[in-house]
Amino acid sequence: MTLIEIDKARYRKHLNQVIVACVIALTAISLGVAQLLIYLFPDADGxxxxxxxxxxVVACLIIAGVLKKYKSHSFMTEVSYVWDLKQALNKITxxxxxxxxxxxxGEVEAMTAIQYSYAGSRQLWQLDDNTITMDDLALWQxxxxxxxxxxxxxxRAENYHESILDKY
Structure with missing residues (x-):
C-alpha cells in the first residue's frame, strides 16, 4: 500500500458522517429487528x-455489508484509505x-518496513490530531x-510492500 497525502478536513468530515450514519443505522435497525422478532415470537416471561x-447482530451485519459495498465510492476514499493503512500498520506492528x-x-527490508510504519503512523497521528506520541516517533525515527x-x-517508505513481512 502506497502512502498518499489526503485532505485532513475532508477526511474528518467524511469520517464523522460515516460514524453518525453507522450509529443511527445500528440503533434503527437493531431496534426494528428486535421489535419485529418480539412481535412475531413473544416470550411469556417478558x-x-x-x-x-x-x-x-443483524444490524452489524447489514452495516458491515453496506460499508464493504461502498468502500470504493468516492465519498469513502479518505476513510477507506485510513482503514486500509491502519490494517497495514497493524500487520507491521x-x-x-x-x-x-x-x-x-543491517537488513534493509526490515528497515524499509519500519520506515513505512513510522511514516504511516506519523500520517495517521496527524490526521487524528494525536500529537502526544509524536516526540516518541521522532526518537524512534x-x-x-x-x-x-x-x-x-x-x-524509503515507498519501497515497502507487504510481502516483506513474510520473512519475519
Missing part, C-alpha cells in the same frame, strides 16, 4: 434479551520486534536513521 441481541532485530543486523547510516543504506 425476557427479550436474545431478540435484542439478534437485532444488534505484530512483527515489529523481529523487524527491529533484523534491522539491527532517529534511531532508525542511525541504523541506516551505520549500514550505509537508504531506506
Amino acid at each position: 425476557s427479550h434479551f436474545h431478540w435484542n441481541l439478534s437485532g444488534v 505484530r512483527k515489529m520486534s523481529k523487524l527491529k532485530q533484523a534491522a539491527a543486523n 532517529s534511531e532508525l536513521d542511525a541504523l541506516a547510516s551505520k549500514y550505509q543504506v537508504e531506506i
Whole structure:
C-alpha cells in the first residue's frame, strides 16, 4: 500500500458522517429487528434479551455489508484509505520486534518496513490530531536513521510492500 497525502478536513468530515450514519443505522435497525422478532415470537416471561441481541447482530451485519459495498465510492476514499493503512500498520506492528532485530543486523527490508510504519503512523497521528506520541516517533525515527547510516543504506517508505513481512 502506497502512502498518499489526503485532505485532513475532508477526511474528518467524511469520517464523522460515516460514524453518525453507522450509529443511527445500528440503533434503527437493531431496534426494528428486535421489535419485529418480539412481535412475531413473544416470550411469556417478558425476557427479550436474545431478540435484542439478534437485532444488534443483524444490524452489524447489514452495516458491515453496506460499508464493504461502498468502500470504493468516492465519498469513502479518505476513510477507506485510513482503514486500509491502519490494517497495514497493524500487520507491521505484530512483527515489529523481529523487524527491529533484523534491522539491527543491517537488513534493509526490515528497515524499509519500519520506515513505512513510522511514516504511516506519523500520517495517521496527524490526521487524528494525536500529537502526544509524536516526540516518541521522532526518537524512534532517529534511531532508525542511525541504523541506516551505520549500514550505509537508504531506506524509503515507498519501497515497502507487504510481502516483506513474510520473512519475519
